[in-house]
Amino acid sequence: MFVVIRKKTIIIACIIFILLAAVAGIISFTVLNSSSFYTIKMDEEKKFIKWVDFTVPCSVMEKALALDIKSYGKEIKLNWIELLAYLAAKYGGNFRNFKSSDLDKLVKKLNEGCTMAELTADMKYYPYYYEAYSAVLGGFVGEFEIEVDDKDNPGQKVFVKKYGLKAFSPIAKGYGYSHYDDFGNSRSYGFRRRHLGNDLMGSVGTPIIAVESGIVEAMGWNQYGGWRIGIRSFDGKRYYYYAHLRKNHPYNNTIAEGQVVKAGDVIGYLGMTGYSTKMNVNNIRTPHLHFGMQLIFDESQKESDNEIWINVYEIVKLLNKNRSQVIKNTELNDYFRVYDIKDPLVPQALEAIPIQ
Numbered sequence: 001m002f003v004v005i006r007k008k009t010i011i012i013a014c015i016i017f018i019l020l021a022a023v024a025g026i027i028s029f030t031v032l033n034s035s036s037f038y039t040i041k042m043d044e045e046k047k048f049i050k051w052v053d054f055t056v057p058c059s060v061m062e063k064a065l066a067l068d069i070k071s072y073g074k075e076i077k078l079n080w081i082e083l084l085a086y087l088a089a090k091y092g093g094n095f096r097n098f099k100s101s102d103l104d105k106l107v108k109k110l111n112e113g114c115t116m117a118e119l120t121a122d123m124k125y126y127p128y129y130y131e132a133y134s135a136v137l138g139g140f141v142g143e144f145e146i147e148v149d150d151k152d153n154p155g156q157k158v159f160v161k162k163y164g165l166k167a168f169s170p171i172a173k174g175y176g177y178s179h180y181d182d183f184g185n186s187r188s189y190g191f192r193r194r195h196l197g198n199d200l201m202g203s204v205g206t207p208i209i210a211v212e213s214g215i216v217e218a219m220g221w222n223q224y225g226g227w228r229i230g231i232r233s234f235d236g237k238r239y240y241y242y243a244h245l246r247k248n249h250p251y252n253n254t255i256a257e258g259q260v261v262k263a264g265d266v267i268g269y270l271g272m273t274g275y276s277t278k279m280n281v282n283n284i285r286t287p288h289l290h291f292g293m294q295l296i297f298d299e300s301q302k303e304s305d306n307e308i309w310i311n312v313y314e315i316v317k318l319l320n321k322n323r324s325q326v327i328k329n330t331e332l333n334d335y336f337r338v339y340d341i342k343d344p345l346v347p348q349a350l351e352a353i354p355i356q
Contacts (some may be wrong), residue, residue: 018124027327046296052132054310056084056097058317061137063100065165065318067107068141072163078107083118083129089123127235135237135295136310138168139212140261143343159342165322166343168264170180170242170291171200172207172335173323177289183311196309197292199240199356204246204268204287207335209324210261211240211342219257221280225290226273227251236296243290247282252334262343264324266335291316 061084068080086106091097109119120126144166150156171177177200185195210231217239218230221347225243229251232239245251246269255267275283295301295308325338 016320020073027294046298048301049128049132049135050306050308052136052295052308052310053091053093054132054136054315055086056133056314057095058314059100060084060087060095060098060103061318062316063103063142067103069164070134076111076113078110079116080141082130083107084137085126085133086116086120088129089120089135091128092125092130130293135297136293136315138235138237139214139233139345141165143344147339147341157339159340165319166341167261167319167322168209169316169319169321169323170209170289171202171270171323172209172266173325175202175206176266177202177206179313179316181311183239183313195241197290198311198313200270200289200316201286202270202288202293204269204271206289207266208242208268208270208289209247209266209326210263210265211319212238212348213263214238214240214261216255216257216259216261217269219251219255220248222274223277224274226275226284227268227271227280228290229255229268231267234347238303239294239296241290241292242268243270243292243295244271244274244284244288247273247280249333253300253332254334260346262341263340264337264339266324266326266337269335332339 038045045215061080064080064083067078067083071078083103083106087095087102088192090102096333098123106119110116112134118258141164143163145159145161147157148160150158178304179198182199187195204272212233213233214233216229217232222228222243225241227245227247228241228243229245230239249269250271250273251268252266253260256305261267270287270289272284272287273280275281278288291312293312295310297308301307317344326335327338328335
């Protein structure tokens with residue numbers, strides 16, 4: 001009898017313990033979730049793009065850009081990024097399927113009064129491509145003012161208003177270079193890794209140009225990139241990386257970390273530094289500029305294992321049509337742009353003062 005009672009007591013005790021544990025678990029779960037709800041909510045609010053594979057050919061970008069520029073000032077203004085995002089959503093990002101007729105049909109519908117929202121309503125991935133391509137190309141096209149020679153006053157310049165491509169080639173006008181699509185190629189110095197940029201082969205001392213207006217975010221020595229400079233776009237989405245700059249005189253001497261530079265400014269000089277923990281060493285065999293673009297949708301992606309570097313080969317081809325003319329200032333021993341620019345993206349309070 002005693003044994004039976006003892007067994008019942010143990011069973012009841014176990015049941016009570018389990019119930020108490022369950023209640024405690026529920027309370028704990030509730031408390032845990034209530035305390036972490038804000039974090040969960042914040043994470044949901046901070047959803048951002050984790051990867052971008054930019055595969056738009058230069059020829060397609062040129063077509064979309066021409067349509068954008070041609071429609072400027074007209075009743076129906078076309079947006080080249082919207083056009084490209086539409087095509088990407090249609091092709092699943094594979095532009096090998098591109099047909100000029102698809103772009104023509106899209107433009108025809110837009111000119112007839114259809115909106116892009118209506119035309120992309122059933123395109124599940126259009127919002128993704130639009131956001132991704134806006135991050136890639138967001139600062140490339142728009143209104144700006146550029147200096148030109150004043151025909152009425154020889155030797156003088158005047159600013160003229162323009163609309164179009166306002167991003168520049170990273171190589172100054174008049175300087176030769178060659179490149180091929182080397183994105184993703186293997187690199188072995190330090191550790192085996194993928195090449196995350198485009199190498200532009202040229203001559204030591206070739207002036208290197210700021211592709212887009214922005215803020216100098218990093219300068220100095222990096223054992224992989226040698227003397228390098230990093231410039232961040234004003235919207236924070238693009239980080240431009242220029243590496244292997246010239247030994248002894250890598251930068252334009254007016255450039256400093258934290259400074260604003262304008263698209264077309266001379267920021268440094270092509271070289272062959274890098275692949276060394278020792279500073280100011282030429283360990284690169286062939287003189288070239290390593291040019292890369294990192295996309296940043298959230299600051300957690302900067303300087304981390306979650307970095308997004310895109311293939312800029314086709315972009316470099318596009319930018320080749322807009323190159324900054326430069327001239328040497330012998331007193332300062334540096335090159336400077338010939339024709340200044342007024343970029344609306346540059347905060348007026350931070351507008352760099354051009355050096356003659």
